[in-house]
Amino acid sequence: MSKIGIVLGRFHTKEVTEMLEEARAVAAKRQLDIVAEVWVPGSMEKPLALKRLLCRNDISGAVALGIIERGETEHGNVMGHAVISSIIGLQLEFMKPVGVGILGPGINPSQIPPRVRPYAAAAVEAVADLLASA
Known part of the structure; x- marks a missing residue:
């Protein structure tokens, strides 16, 4: 069973908690073991938290x-582009997949609820697929 970590932004705690619930369900279904859940203030802090996780030998993605x-x-x-660019760089640096379930940038409040669970699920599915094909 592959071990993964999850980094979560707490700026939208209610919605991101729902994303985490979905991520846990999909991870269990795909036989991924979540060994770390790290909450950070927002998206700008995600790359550093991800790098710390990806440095760990026990974490595959x-x-x-x-x-x-x-x-x-x-x-x-601007922030969204910088964060996504950093995440792509981390994947290539560590050769470990990172699933991105970040809604936006530029999402309107009315667009958030229907996307919460699908984006979280897709992010975990992406990691599972890349780990399976490695």
């Missing part, structure tokens, strides 16, 4: 869950 909601400025878009 990770999942990032959270939300970057549309704001009044371009901050969310």
Whole structure:
């Protein structure tokens, strides 16, 4: 059984907790053992937390869950691009998959509820598929 870690942004705690529930269910179904769940303030902190997990010899992959909601400025878009770029870099550096279940950037509040569970599930499925094909 492959072991994974999950990094979660607590800025939208209610929705991300629901994402975590879905991630746990899919991980169990795909025979992935979640050995670490790390809550961070928001998406900007996710790359460092992911790197710390990916450095661990017992972790084969990770999942990032959270939300970057549309704001009044371009901050969310800039942050979203930087975070995704960092996550891709970490995957290539460590040769370990990272499933991205981050809603946005630029998501409107009304768009969040129907996407919470599907995005979390897809992020875990991506890690499971990449680990299975390694």
